Amino acid sequence: EIVLTQSPATLSLSPGERATLSCRASQSVSSYLAWYQQKPGQAPRLLIYDASNRATGIPARFSGSGSGTDFTLTISSLEPEDFAVYYCQQRSNWMYTFGQGTKLEIK
Amino acid sequence: EVQLVESGGGLVQPGGSLRLSCAASGFTFSSYWMSWVRQAPGKGLEWVANIKQDGSEKYYVDSVKGRFTISRDNAKNSLYLQMNSLRAEDTAVYYCARDLDNSADYWGQGTLVTVSS
Numbered sequence: 001e002i003v004l005t006q007s008p009a010t011l012s013l014s015p016g017e018r019a020t021l022s023c024r025a026s027q028s029v030s031s032y033l034a035w036y037q038q039k040p041g042q043a044p045r046l047l048i049y050d051a052s053n054r055a056t057g058i059p060a061r062f063s064g065s066g067s068g069t070d071f072t073l074t075i076s077s078l079e080p081e082d083f084a085v086y087y088c089q090q091r092s093n094w095m096y097t098f099g100q101g102t103k104l105e106i107k
Numbered sequence: 108e109v110q111l112v113e114s115g116g117g118l119v120q121p122g123g124s125l126r127l128s129c130a131a132s133g134f135t136f137s138s139y140w141m142s143w144v145r146q147a148p149g150k151g152l153e154w155v156a157n158i159k160q161d162g163s164e165k166y167y168v169d170s171v172k173g174r175f176t177i178s179r180d181n182a183k184n185s186l187y188l189q190m191n192s193l194r195a196e197d198t199a200v201y202y203c204a205r206d207l208d209n210s211a212d213y214w215g216q217g218t219l220v221t222v223s224s
Contacts, residue, residue: 001169034210036152043202043214044144044152050208087152091209095166096142096154 002026002092004099012107019075021102023088028068032091035064035073038101039084047086048073080106109133109213111203116218123193123222129186129203129215137161137181140206143188145199146217153199156188157206171197193222 003026013019023033031051036044046055048064051071061076075082083106088099115127127143142157156167156177165177176189186203200219204211 032209036211038152043216044211045214046210046212049210049212053208055210055212089152089154089210093166094157094164095168096144096157096211098152098154101151 006099029090111215113218136184
Protein backbone atom coordinates (compact mmCIF):
# COMPACT_ATOMS: atom_id res chain seq x y z
CA GLU A 1 0.00 0.00 0.00
CA ILE A 2 1.26 3.45 -0.90
CA VAL A 3 1.34 5.82 2.05
CA LEU A 4 0.99 9.57 1.59
CA THR A 5 2.55 11.84 4.21
CA GLN A 6 1.47 15.48 4.30
CA SER A 7 3.39 18.30 5.92
CA PRO A 8 3.03 20.37 7.89
CA ALA A 9 0.11 19.07 9.91
CA THR A 10 -0.95 22.65 10.62
CA LEU A 11 0.03 25.80 8.76
CA SER A 12 -0.71 29.21 10.28
CA LEU A 13 -0.71 32.10 7.81
CA SER A 14 -2.40 35.42 7.20
CA PRO A 15 -4.62 36.44 4.27
CA GLY A 16 -2.51 37.59 1.35
CA GLU A 17 0.40 35.29 2.22
CA ARG A 18 1.61 32.39 0.10
CA ALA A 19 0.88 28.86 1.28
CA THR A 20 2.98 25.83 0.37
CA LEU A 21 1.66 22.38 1.31
CA SER A 22 3.64 19.18 0.79
CA CYS A 23 2.66 15.59 0.07
CA ARG A 24 5.21 12.79 -0.09
CA ALA A 25 4.45 9.27 -1.35
CA SER A 26 6.14 6.14 -0.02
CA GLN A 27 6.78 5.06 -3.62
CA SER A 28 6.28 6.63 -7.01
CA VAL A 29 2.72 7.46 -8.03
CA SER A 30 3.80 9.00 -11.34
CA SER A 31 1.50 12.01 -11.73
CA TYR A 32 -1.60 10.34 -10.28
CA LEU A 33 -1.92 12.80 -7.41
CA ALA A 34 -4.90 14.96 -6.53
CA TRP A 35 -5.57 17.68 -3.97
CA TYR A 36 -8.84 18.41 -2.16
CA GLN A 37 -10.10 21.16 0.08
CA GLN A 38 -12.56 20.45 2.89
CA LYS A 39 -14.34 22.95 5.08
CA PRO A 40 -16.17 22.00 8.31
CA GLY A 41 -19.45 20.23 7.68
CA GLN A 42 -18.86 20.07 3.92
CA ALA A 43 -17.85 17.41 1.46
CA PRO A 44 -14.34 17.61 -0.01
CA ARG A 45 -13.87 19.64 -3.18
CA LEU A 46 -11.44 18.63 -5.90
CA LEU A 47 -8.82 21.32 -6.54
CA ILE A 48 -6.05 19.67 -8.57
CA TYR A 49 -5.91 16.38 -10.48
CA ASP A 50 -3.00 14.57 -12.11
CA ALA A 51 -0.59 16.66 -10.02
CA SER A 52 -0.94 19.97 -11.82
CA ASN A 53 -4.32 20.32 -13.52
CA ARG A 54 -6.87 22.64 -11.92
CA ALA A 55 -10.36 21.23 -11.65
CA THR A 56 -13.31 23.06 -13.14
CA GLY A 57 -14.01 26.38 -11.46
CA ILE A 58 -10.90 26.41 -9.27
CA PRO A 59 -9.24 29.84 -9.04
CA ALA A 60 -5.83 30.35 -10.61
CA ARG A 61 -4.25 31.09 -7.22
CA PHE A 62 -4.27 27.32 -6.63
CA SER A 63 -1.50 25.40 -8.37
CA GLY A 64 -0.01 21.94 -8.08
CA SER A 65 3.39 20.58 -8.98
CA GLY A 66 5.55 17.50 -8.63
CA SER A 67 5.83 13.96 -9.89
CA GLY A 68 7.04 10.63 -8.60
CA THR A 69 7.07 10.91 -4.81
CA ASP A 70 7.12 14.63 -4.01
CA PHE A 71 4.23 16.99 -4.63
CA THR A 72 3.29 20.53 -3.68
CA LEU A 73 0.07 22.51 -3.53
CA THR A 74 0.64 26.25 -3.65
CA ILE A 75 -1.89 28.96 -2.92
CA SER A 76 -0.31 32.13 -4.23
CA SER A 77 -2.19 34.68 -2.12
CA LEU A 78 -4.52 33.44 0.58
CA GLU A 79 -8.13 34.56 0.58
CA PRO A 80 -10.26 34.28 3.77
CA GLU A 81 -12.22 31.39 2.24
CA ASP A 82 -9.06 29.33 1.70
CA PHE A 83 -8.64 28.46 5.37
CA ALA A 84 -9.62 24.80 5.51
CA VAL A 85 -8.16 21.30 5.59
CA TYR A 86 -6.33 20.05 2.50
CA TYR A 87 -5.84 16.42 1.52
CA CYS A 88 -3.72 14.79 -1.13
CA GLN A 89 -4.82 11.52 -2.74
CA GLN A 90 -3.20 9.01 -5.05
CA ARG A 91 -4.45 6.22 -7.29
CA SER A 92 -2.54 2.99 -7.67
CA ASN A 93 -3.92 -0.21 -9.18
CA TRP A 94 -7.42 1.28 -9.20
CA MET A 95 -7.34 1.89 -5.46
CA TYR A 96 -6.99 5.21 -3.73
CA THR A 97 -5.30 6.41 -0.57
CA PHE A 98 -5.40 9.81 1.10
CA GLY A 99 -2.87 11.74 3.10
CA GLN A 100 -3.71 12.62 6.70
CA GLY A 101 -4.42 16.26 5.84
CA THR A 102 -2.95 19.71 6.44
CA LYS A 103 -5.01 22.23 8.37
CA LEU A 104 -4.52 25.74 7.05
CA GLU A 105 -5.50 28.17 9.79
CA ILE A 106 -5.59 31.93 10.14
CA LYS A 107 -2.64 33.37 12.00
CA GLU B 108 -25.81 19.96 -12.80
CA VAL B 109 -24.12 16.92 -11.34
CA GLN B 110 -25.81 15.74 -8.14
CA LEU B 111 -25.03 12.84 -5.83
CA VAL B 112 -27.41 12.21 -2.96
CA GLU B 113 -26.64 9.56 -0.35
CA SER B 114 -29.19 7.89 1.89
CA GLY B 115 -29.53 4.91 4.20
CA GLY B 116 -27.30 5.93 7.08
CA GLY B 117 -28.32 5.61 10.69
CA LEU B 118 -27.66 3.94 14.01
CA VAL B 119 -26.88 0.21 13.94
CA GLN B 120 -25.61 -2.22 16.54
CA PRO B 121 -22.22 -3.88 16.24
CA GLY B 122 -22.51 -6.92 14.00
CA GLY B 123 -25.48 -5.44 12.18
CA SER B 124 -26.00 -4.52 8.55
CA LEU B 125 -26.87 -1.41 6.61
CA ARG B 126 -27.29 -0.59 2.93
CA LEU B 127 -26.31 2.82 1.66
CA SER B 128 -27.63 4.25 -1.59
CA CYS B 129 -26.44 7.08 -3.79
CA ALA B 130 -28.75 8.61 -6.38
CA ALA B 131 -26.91 10.22 -9.27
CA SER B 132 -28.20 12.82 -11.70
CA GLY B 133 -26.94 15.41 -14.17
CA PHE B 134 -24.47 13.14 -15.96
CA THR B 135 -24.30 9.80 -17.77
CA PHE B 136 -23.92 7.57 -14.72
CA SER B 137 -23.04 4.46 -16.71
CA SER B 138 -19.92 6.16 -18.14
CA TYR B 139 -18.06 6.62 -14.84
CA TRP B 140 -16.30 4.65 -12.18
CA MET B 141 -17.84 5.44 -8.80
CA SER B 142 -16.44 5.36 -5.29
CA TRP B 143 -17.40 5.37 -1.63
CA VAL B 144 -15.20 7.37 0.73
CA ARG B 145 -15.69 7.66 4.48
CA GLN B 146 -14.63 10.02 7.23
CA ALA B 147 -14.72 9.07 10.89
CA PRO B 148 -15.68 11.88 13.29
CA GLY B 149 -12.83 14.38 13.52
CA LYS B 150 -10.59 12.26 11.29
CA GLY B 151 -9.32 12.28 7.73
CA LEU B 152 -10.67 10.77 4.54
CA GLU B 153 -10.50 7.05 3.83
CA TRP B 154 -11.33 5.54 0.44
CA VAL B 155 -13.58 2.49 0.93
CA ALA B 156 -14.38 0.98 -2.46
CA ASN B 157 -14.91 1.68 -6.13
CA ILE B 158 -16.66 0.04 -9.05
CA LYS B 159 -16.17 0.09 -12.80
CA GLN B 160 -18.77 1.46 -15.19
CA ASP B 161 -20.35 -1.94 -15.92
CA GLY B 162 -19.78 -3.37 -12.44
CA SER B 163 -17.26 -5.92 -13.69
CA GLU B 164 -14.41 -4.66 -11.47
CA LYS B 165 -14.62 -3.75 -7.80
CA TYR B 166 -11.90 -2.82 -5.35
CA TYR B 167 -11.94 -2.43 -1.57
CA VAL B 168 -9.75 -1.13 1.22
CA ASP B 169 -8.41 -4.07 3.22
CA SER B 170 -10.36 -3.17 6.37
CA VAL B 171 -13.74 -3.79 4.70
CA LYS B 172 -12.95 -6.73 2.41
CA GLY B 173 -15.37 -9.58 2.98
CA ARG B 174 -17.80 -7.36 4.91
CA PHE B 175 -18.78 -4.60 2.45
CA THR B 176 -20.06 -4.97 -1.11
CA ILE B 177 -20.23 -2.18 -3.64
CA SER B 178 -22.73 -2.43 -6.49
CA ARG B 179 -24.55 -0.27 -8.99
CA ASP B 180 -27.73 -0.19 -11.06
CA ASN B 181 -27.10 1.85 -14.19
CA ALA B 182 -30.78 1.71 -15.16
CA LYS B 183 -31.63 3.47 -11.90
CA ASN B 184 -28.54 5.74 -11.85
CA SER B 185 -27.75 4.41 -8.41
CA LEU B 186 -24.74 3.28 -6.44
CA TYR B 187 -24.95 1.06 -3.36
CA LEU B 188 -22.82 -0.07 -0.45
CA GLN B 189 -23.97 -3.14 1.46
CA MET B 190 -22.28 -3.15 4.85
CA ASN B 191 -22.35 -6.29 6.97
CA SER B 192 -20.70 -7.26 10.26
CA LEU B 193 -20.41 -3.62 11.19
CA ARG B 194 -17.91 -2.55 13.81
CA ALA B 195 -17.55 0.56 15.95
CA GLU B 196 -14.63 1.63 13.77
CA ASP B 197 -16.95 1.79 10.74
CA THR B 198 -18.67 4.80 12.31
CA ALA B 199 -18.23 7.62 9.80
CA VAL B 200 -19.82 9.89 7.27
CA TYR B 201 -19.96 7.95 4.01
CA TYR B 202 -19.60 9.91 0.79
CA CYS B 203 -20.46 8.81 -2.71
CA ALA B 204 -18.10 10.24 -5.33
CA ARG B 205 -17.66 10.20 -9.09
CA ASP B 206 -14.25 9.06 -10.33
CA LEU B 207 -12.50 10.98 -13.08
CA ASP B 208 -8.86 11.26 -14.09
CA ASN B 209 -7.54 9.36 -11.09
CA SER B 210 -9.46 11.52 -8.65
CA ALA B 211 -12.99 12.17 -7.40
CA ASP B 212 -14.45 15.21 -9.08
CA TYR B 213 -17.96 15.31 -7.58
CA TRP B 214 -19.05 14.31 -4.10
CA GLY B 215 -22.35 13.93 -2.33
CA GLN B 216 -23.02 15.56 1.02
CA GLY B 217 -22.62 12.27 2.86
CA THR B 218 -24.68 10.05 5.13
CA LEU B 219 -23.74 9.30 8.74
CA VAL B 220 -23.38 5.72 9.89
CA THR B 221 -23.09 5.16 13.63
CA VAL B 222 -22.24 1.71 14.96
CA SER B 223 -22.99 1.52 18.64
CA SER B 224 -24.89 -0.54 21.16
